[in-house]
Amino acid sequence: MSRLPEVLARLDSAEAEIRGRYFDFLRIPSVSAQPDHAADCRRAAAWLVEELRAIGCTAEIRETRGQPAVVAYHPGPGNGASPVLYYGHYDVQPAEPFELWTSPPFEPTLKEGPNGPITVARGAVDDKGQVMTWLAAMRAWHEVAGGPPVPVRVLVEGEEEIGSPSLDAFLDQHAGELKQARAVVVSDTNMWDPQTPAISARLRGMAYAQIDLYAASRDLHSGLYGGMALNPINLLSKIVAELTDANGRIQLPGFYDAVPEVGGNLDAAWDSLGFDEGRFLGDIGLSVPAGEKGLKPLVRQWARPTCDVNGIWGGYTGPGSKTVIAAEAHAKVSFRLVGDQDPEAVLDSLEAFVKARVPADARVEVQRFASAPPVVVPEDSDEVAAARRALAAEYGREAVLIGSGGSIPVVESFRRILGLDSVLMGFGLNDDQVHSPNEKFDWACLMHGARSHARLLAELGA
Known part of the structure; x- marks a missing residue:
C-alpha cells in the first residue's frame, strides 16, 4: 500500500520547518563568480551534506577543480531497482547592484505577492528554492516511510552560474558511480503559469x-x-x-x-498555449517586441x-x-x-x-x-510520463510541454558523458526576477513543487 497520502500530509504540516531550513540555506552567500565567496560556497556544500545525512543518505563533499560538489546516495527500499539521479546547484548569481534590493539579498524575507506569499532573496528560486522542493519531498518520505520508494542519487554542484567549468571533468572522474541511474531529474526551469505545470523539452x-x-x-x-x-x-x-x-x-x-525551422505540428502546439506577448513584455515595462522580425514570440524565445x-x-x-x-x-x-x-x-x-x-x-x-550546446530531451520516456502523471495529480490539469530560452549546460553533459536523459520539471515563474535584484519564489510554487516531487518518487517507485 502506498504511503504517499501520509507523505503529502506530512509536507502540508511541515511548512514552517521547510521555511526555516530554506531560509538557512538562502542566508549563505554562495556566489561562485566572486573569489571572496569561495568559503561561502564550501559552507553551502557542507550545509547540504548535513541535510542529506539527516534524511538517511550517505553524503559527502567531493572536490573539483573549482567549487566543491555534493554527492549523496540513498538505497531506497532495497529492491534492486535502478536509482534516479537528482541534480541541482547551490551557487547563486552576484547580488549587485545592492541598492536596487528592497531587502538585503542574503536575508530572506517573506512578503505578499500577486499570488500569495513570496520569498525574496538571492537564490530564492535559482536554484536553492527548487533544490528545496525535492529535498523537502525526500525528507517527508524519510519521516513517514524511512526513505524514498526508489533508490536515489544526488549531485549538487557549485559552479552552474559560471557555466559549470569543472563539471565535465568531475562527471568523467565519477562516471562509473553516477551513470548507474535511470534518468536525471532537474528542477531549474519554469512552469507555464502559476496554475499550469510544465515539462521543459528543449534548452537553448x-x-x-x-x-x-x-x-x-x-x-x-x-x-x-x-x-x-x-x-x-x-x-x-x-x-x-x-x-x-x-x-x-x-x-x-x-x-x-x-x-532548423520549426515544424507545423510543433508550431501548432505552441500556438495552442495562448502566449500573450503584450502581457509578457508589459510585466517588465516594455511594449515593443525585439529580436528577429516576422517570427512568432515563442519561436523567437525557444527555437531561434x-x-x-x-x-x-x-x-x-x-x-x-x-x-x-x-x-x-x-x-x-x-x-x-x-x-x-x-x-x-x-x-x-x-x-x-x-x-x-x-x-x-x-x-x-x-x-x-x-x-x-543546445539540448532537446525525449518527450516519450517512462520518466517523463511519470513526471506528467505526478504533475497532473498535483495540479488537477495536464502538464504542458514547453521550451526554455535559457541554458542548463549539465543536461547536455549528462547525456554525452553518462548517457542519461533528463526530466526538466521546474516550478519557477516568468516574474521571479531570476538574476535580477529582488529575486523571488512563490511559496505556493515551492510547496506544490515539494508535493509534486513526492508524487514523482511514488510513481518511479511503482
Whole structure:
C-alpha cells in the first residue's frame, strides 16, 4: 500500500520547518563568480551534506577543480531497482547592484505577492528554492516511510552560474558511480503559469565571450587627440552594433546554417498555449517586441538563436565630466544557440568577425567563458510520463510541454558523458526576477513543487 497520502500530509504540516531550513540555506552567500565567496560556497556544500545525512543518505563533499560538489546516495527500499539521479546547484548569481534590493539579498524575507506569499532573496528560486522542493519531498518520505520508494542519487554542484567549468571533468572522474541511474531529474526551469505545470523539452545552448580592445598606450586628452587617435569605445560600440542587422538577424557568416525551422505540428502546439506577448513584455515595462522580425514570440524565445551584449565599459564613468579618449574598451557578449549550432564554432566566428574590424595599431583579445550546446530531451520516456502523471495529480490539469530560452549546460553533459536523459520539471515563474535584484519564489510554487516531487518518487517507485 502506498504511503504517499501520509507523505503529502506530512509536507502540508511541515511548512514552517521547510521555511526555516530554506531560509538557512538562502542566508549563505554562495556566489561562485566572486573569489571572496569561495568559503561561502564550501559552507553551502557542507550545509547540504548535513541535510542529506539527516534524511538517511550517505553524503559527502567531493572536490573539483573549482567549487566543491555534493554527492549523496540513498538505497531506497532495497529492491534492486535502478536509482534516479537528482541534480541541482547551490551557487547563486552576484547580488549587485545592492541598492536596487528592497531587502538585503542574503536575508530572506517573506512578503505578499500577486499570488500569495513570496520569498525574496538571492537564490530564492535559482536554484536553492527548487533544490528545496525535492529535498523537502525526500525528507517527508524519510519521516513517514524511512526513505524514498526508489533508490536515489544526488549531485549538487557549485559552479552552474559560471557555466559549470569543472563539471565535465568531475562527471568523467565519477562516471562509473553516477551513470548507474535511470534518468536525471532537474528542477531549474519554469512552469507555464502559476496554475499550469510544465515539462521543459528543449534548452537553448550558450556561447559567452569577452572582447578586450586596446589602442593608445594611455588615456588621452580628447581635445588634443580627438580626430587623430583611435577611440576604442567608439570602435567597439560599432563592432557590437554590427553583430545584428535591422531585422534582428545575427551577421556572423554561416551562423544560421545549423538552425532548423520549426515544424507545423510543433508550431501548432505552441500556438495552442495562448502566449500573450503584450502581457509578457508589459510585466517588465516594455511594449515593443525585439529580436528577429516576422517570427512568432515563442519561436523567437525557444527555437531561434540570439546575440546579446551583456556588459560594455571603458573610459570615465564617474560623476561629472572628464574629457578623455580611453586607452581600452571591453564588452561581454553571449549567444543563445539552437538546433545543431556548435558553440565553439560560433566563438571562432565571433573572434574572426571582431579581428577583421580592428585596425593594425590596435590590439584585440577574445576571452572565452561559458560554452554549451543546445539540448532537446525525449518527450516519450517512462520518466517523463511519470513526471506528467505526478504533475497532473498535483495540479488537477495536464502538464504542458514547453521550451526554455535559457541554458542548463549539465543536461547536455549528462547525456554525452553518462548517457542519461533528463526530466526538466521546474516550478519557477516568468516574474521571479531570476538574476535580477529582488529575486523571488512563490511559496505556493515551492510547496506544490515539494508535493509534486513526492508524487514523482511514488510513481518511479511503482
